[in-house]
Amino acid sequence: YFLTIFPLKKWVIKKIDKIRSSFLWRGSDNAHGGHCLVKWTKAARPKILGGLGILDLERFSRALRLRWLWFQWTDPLRPWVQTIPPCHSTDAALFRASTEVTIGNGRLASFWHDSWLMGKAPMDVAPSLYPLAWRKNKKVHEELVDLNWTRGLWRMDTEEQLTEFLELWELLEGVQLSDQPDRIRWKLMANAVWKAHAEGKHKFFMWLLIQANILTADKLALRNWLCNPVCVLCDQQQETAVHLCLKCLGGCEFLDEQSGFTTFCELLQPRGVVGIFSDQPKEQHKTISGILMYVAWNVWKERNRRIFEGKSSTISVCY
DSSP states (O other), rough: HHHHHSSOOOHHHHHHHHHHHHHHHHSSSOOOOGSSOOHHHHSOOOOTTTSSSOOHHHHHHHHHHHHHHHHHHHOTTTTTTTTTSSHHHHHHHHHHHHHEOOOOOSSSSSSSTSSSSSTTOHHHHHHGGGGGGGGGOOBHHHGGGGGGHHHHHHOOOOHHHHHHHHHHHHHTTTTTOOOOEEEEEOOOOOTTTTSSSHHHHHHHHHHHHHHTOOOOOOHHHHTTTTOBBBOOOTSSSSSOIIIIIIIIIHHHHHHHHHHGGGGHOOOOHHHHHHHHHEEEEEGGHHHHHHHHHHHHHHHHHHEEEIIIOOOOEEEEEEO
């Protein structure tokens, strides 16, 4: 309960970790260095990284505090919702980076603090404007009325602030509120890749794809390798990881030869790999994740086949 509200001091964490380490190796509270066969930092790693999965108290405390921000969205009837949550600026920044808000009527989303504008919070889009803004805790629908969000911004006096103002203005011009409630989505995933029903090579490839680290033309150019920058599947746009597996028309035509994959392409377009994983029904998570990995893997193989072998395969050959 203490960790839910207060971040622990470094010296407190160190003392508690010493007690936990001593109990692990001696079953008492006075173990010395010679008794510890594995470094505590290694023993405390997640099991998937070869550790014992012992909780990191600093990270665990932060995760508990983020629940306050999450429940403000998902359970607004809790009696404390209108109070200020016990979260500092780092907690709030992590929450913004980990969530994405789909704007509806704008009555739940905070104009400056929530990630509702193209997946980002306006305070991150225009960081130099944020200190100038008045009424920073107002909701989206309140600030969009009569350009209320511009109040206080008349104090701009630098080129950087003016540039950010114009960028923010342009983004806000495309915002249209609806009658639907605002919705929030948690973007991070724990098991979508490694717990999927898929082969190891498919999981490893998807892990690279999510980080946009597969060796597409844009990545090869950064290494000063000579290559054709245009996607070989559509022959229209620059080849990037996002384009190849999410936006490439040639890739979708390749998959749509078999009607069962049409829905796959339609779903991927607006939300991306991470969005698709997060939106799946929980009971189908592992199976559908495995299918997505398998399809993306075969798109990648077809791309390599066309580049390195000069061949174009049919859907029956690839699947």
